Amino acid sequence: MDSATEHRGACLCGAVSVVATVKSDHMGVCHCVMCRKWGGGPLMAVECGSAVTFQGEDQIATFSSSEWAERGFCRVCGTHLFYRLKEDGFYAIPVGLFDGDGAWTLSEEIFIDHKPAFYSFAEKTRALTGAEVFAQYSGS
Template sequence: MASAQQQSGGCLCGAVRFTATPADREVGACHCSMCRRWSAGPFLVRDCGTSLKVEDRSSLGAYRSSDWAERAFCKTCGTPLYYRLIDKDMYFVSAEAFDDLKDYAFTSQIFIDEKPAYYDFANKTHNMTGAEVFAQFAPGGAANSK
């Protein structure tokens, strides 16, 4: 894996552009019902920590999907861009929104217990249930809905 470096990306129409420094080239999939409804399938993300910088926020829309998280998208073309943990200001950016897609490694899946039976990934990954995700990331470890 290449070391962390700043990368650029954006939405389908180009109205939203960003830079971020992902921790690595790893990609994770979220199978929760909200991500699947929002992105029409599992949401494939890269962990960018607090590094995301949006160039012009005027075309960026945000939906607060829970007490502790929001989802952002382009208001012009609708591209899902990131999931953010508000209290920790942590960004999980759509893997496909980055300009450089080389050398990605699909390494993890979360909310594996909510994944519908009609699809499976062949990759061997680290898998976590929803309860395990909430225990690790939710404020106070509260197991409340995503």
């Protein structure tokens, strides 16, 4: 998959649609408690930076889940639309939101130290603890 490929998708009811240029064909999984509570399981997402546009923006509700990030969802059907960093507008879009199956490669798991024992993935991935994730973004 070309990393400059545009991907399209929509929420379950169709009130919100998205066009995003993904950074690569790699997807990641977040095992943090907030992501698991938000979706009932780990968040499987694709990094899109800020190259994301939505139609039906009046149907998007956001929840400020931390000082630095917010989560967006369709206010009609509840579909999870994005995880976004407040400062730089970085988007992580749930991979299942995009049309088709895509040629995604599971390459990274974050907050691996928060992953419960009742599930695991067969793929060998880069695995970062919560402390390693925060150190990566703080430059430590």
